[in-house]
Amino acid sequence: MDKKANIYLKPHPIDAHEEVIINITGYYEHIKNHQITRQGSTCADEAIFIYCLEGAGWLTTDNKTYVVDKGMAIFCDQKAPHAYGSNGLNPWTILWVHFTGPFVDYFSNALHAKAQCTALSIGYHTHIVQYMKQILKLLDTPDEPLKRRTAYSYLKVCLCEVLMHVQENRSKNITANAYVDQSILIMEQYLHHSLSLDELCHAIGLSKYYFSRQFKLATGLPPMTYFNRLKIQKASHLLVTTDDRIQEISAHLGFSNPYYFSETFKQFTGFSPREYKHMHGKKY
Known part of the structure; x- marks a missing residue:
């Protein structure tokens, strides 16, 4: 597969009878300097689904910033x-992929994301990758109705697979051990302070080894990495929505010094706080 592929589809008579209609789809490999902003009249009149296979990125909505791994x-x-x-x-x-059709409403409602944007932790799944790559292969000749219909069907199956993984994760979260949920609540309460692994384990009442292992099984991240990611998500939001100085945000979130804050911020986002504020500060 090429390192960068974009396939644009023109409207077709079969679209009137399909639940899922693909407008644009593509594949980007290790793409640098990729940044998209849609606000107001530039918002897309279509749903967008992006699946991260390698590397990392970010998503900023009106009220939240996500680190996407x-x-x-x-x-x-x-x-x-x-x-x-x-x-x-x-x-x-x-x-x-950018898509429209009646299935969009079902999908967004099932995700509790109607008129919203969100990041989904679904894991790396070979089936989803295969479906989306097959869509690109089929749409090399988008004017062939049978291939086009098959591509639409693959996308619907792919999205249903995503929903099943999301629902499975929700079920696991509901039945997850109470101490993991409790530890995340403590992290959220201590976003403006420092918090060590020893202090967190003492509050939960578990050994560091056992707690760290169980926390990573439940969330996919070590406890302190998760805590720092929460801090950086909060910092990203403050950089975009307030006029606070970087030093003030660093102190507000309990970092020992602005240098450590900047290093941690860049580790998670790929940008320094100053670069991030410059990119987004005037758009939200």
Whole structure:
């Protein structure tokens, strides 16, 4: 597969009878300097699904910023304002599609993401990758009705697979051990303070080894990495929505000094706080 592929589809008579209609689809491999912002009149009149195969990126909505890693996906409903892009230090490889049709409403409602954008932790699944690559292969000749219909069907199956993984993850979260949920609540309460693994384990009442192992099984990340990601997501939001100085945000979130804050911020986003504020500060 080429390192960068874009396939644009013109309207076709069969579209009137399909639940899922592909407008644009593509594949980007380790793409740098990839940044898209849609706000107000520039919001897409179509749903967007992006699946991260390697590397990392980010998604910013009106009220939240997500760090997007391998095995995560982005969904943006129709007309939902957003910005997303690749991590400058660890550029992402993504499969993506813009689509319309009656199935969009079902999909967004099932995700509880109507008129919103969200990041989904679904893991890396070979079936989803195969479906999306098959769509690209089929649409090399988009004017052939049978291939086009088959591509639409593959996308619907792919999206249903995503929903099944999301629902499975929700079920696991509901039945997850209470201490994992409790530890995340403590992290959220301590976003403006420092918090060590020893202190967290003491509050939960578990050994560091056992707690760290169980936390990573439940969330996919070590506890302190998860805590720092929460801090950086909050910092990203403050950089975009307030006039606070970088030093003030660093102190507000309990970092020992602005240098450590900047290094941590760049590790998660690929940008320094100053670069990130410059890119987004005037758009939200």
